[in-house]
Amino acid sequence: MSALSSSGAVAAVPGTCCASPAEAHAMGSAAAGQVAKMLKALAEPLRLRMLSFITTSSTGEACVCDIAGVADVSQPTVSYHLRVLKDVGIVTSERRGTWVYYRVAPEVREAVSTLLQSFAPSALDARHAARTPLTGLRDVDATLGRVSDDLVAKFPHLAADVVLRTVRESYTALVRNGGLRAHLVPTTQSFAEQRLLDIARAGADRAARVPQVLFVCVADAGRSQLAAALLRHHAGDAVLARSAGSAPAGAVHSAVRYLLADLGVDVDAEEAFPKPLTDDAVRAADVVITMGCRDTCPVLPGRRYEDWVVGDPALASPEGVAAIRDDIDRRVRALLADLLPTPAPTTPDDLSTYQRSTP
Template identity: 60%
Template sequence: MTDTAVISNTEACAPSATHAIGTEAATTVAGALKALADPLRLRMLSAIAIDPRGESCVCDLAELAEVSQPTVSHHLKVLKETGMLLSERRGTWVYYRIAPGKQRAVAALLDAFAPAAAAMDEPEDTAARAEALQQMDTRVTRLAEELADELTGLNRDLVVAIVRESYAGLVRSAKLTAHMIPLTERFARQRLADLTRDRVTAVPQVLFVCVQNAGRSQLAAAIVNQLAGGKVIARSAGSTPAADVHPHLRSLLTEIEGEQLAGDAFPKPLTDDAVRAADVVVTMGCGDVCPIIPGVRYEDWAVGDPALASPEGVAAIRDDIEGRVRELLATLTD
């Protein structure tokens, strides 16, 4: 290789290097990740983040593991040194809360990175996926034409566009299976119903939004539909949908909805149409991703993620969500 070739290749690679995270920022982030690289500290941070009081007492955090009080205090001190926690002593006990400037970072860690890191990804056959995508495109085109022929009251081009957008939104995260076309049809019909829904005369509708739409938002929607008896309709969506509903949550949904409905549950991407059609939008750990639509009521529920919880934790999260749902339904059905 000539010197000229070396220089040419170096110049070609230079932009990637200059766009990398800066040294100072990398040092700060690495320090925070190092401090968090302990299972008990992560559990403490999670417990503080989802505490409905907005803070946790050190006495509550001590119950997370069978360790001494000095050990708990040490872990909390390490977390505090990262700048993620603030503390305040009241009498005998010290209370901890997430620092205001770190709330988005903590939410991203617990609600997006942690579930994705804990998931077991199957190896992907790239060639097979490419071939499946080509075949699927033909089937999506046929589905769009069939729905446009059926829904004559809607603009044909709009129906076709919604079908293709729905498929594109699902295929980004979903595994390609024989069920992709039925899922696309269900999602497209839902979106078209959103476009034509009259919030003044229709049954109240609640939209639950979390990051992956694979856990708590699915659970909350199922509980609403179970308790409301048709007087309120619930839906769910995710800002970054997962490939599938978390396996251990599927059994919980089966208890609530029955085997058929639970088996049909799948993560769906968040759309402006879904937000616009809702009377109430409840966010669950996804921050400020929802567009603000006039006339829509917004709530934020700090609840744990069942995907990362123990069986006892999942039961507690279900009870917490059910209590909140009952309060919400009381405001919508009175």
């Protein structure tokens, strides 16, 4: 038996039979104290909202007056909370004339991105996650074999071993995700079929195929799903749309499910589910749009890459979700106008025909 000393080292307890390691593997007390100070500064709802507003700004910064308007609090209150974040090194400030602008400190930018893009949505999802453990399939080989046989018939030009390997890899990726607990077999088949389409497309003549756009965010549960659905809505069959996540969630965010349903997506089937990012999807794409995960997406020659700074609907109010949808819709329309030499199929000028109030 051993105990942690105040310095973080492991000290042996007299009379025990187990030898203690020379150094502790746990976090040292000094490091823990510094991290605790930063976490304490972040553990305030208004500060988290301010940080989210700053990081989703198109310029990566915001002034006190803008934050006060969004947070609906006085400017002195905003200044106080930002000073708390600045004192622990989370944000930096710069005075320009009469206004002070804040941005995330470069040293913690990646950590803040992980907090807002991965941890925060996961914390919200955990409140609604099922408590039953994921047991998987009793006879994985036989089940995946049947799925593979079905897909071999759909893709006769691909070798059977390629199809089976893709099915197995797709199942493994979805199970590793951990959040997917229902419809595992049909979801595996749907994901594998999409990957096989991408594999076949990657070997086709690029000049003879319609453009394909891949939307990538962290969880593939909000922004990327919505962007892909909007592109399909506006472009029809003139452009192919895919979505994926660098760390996919277990399900599409509830607020986004309503928007997808209004766009004609069958959210109760296996049509909309978070998908892991694969090299196949990137190779098959002509355009790759990242939203909050630019550094995790493979960069291949001959592809057009864009990074869209868009808020996360999982963390937004109902009004914020609507604003994010409108922002993505404008960006999708601009992208579509650039991709197609002729106008896309006629769609409504605004989203009013399929807007629905989120619960």
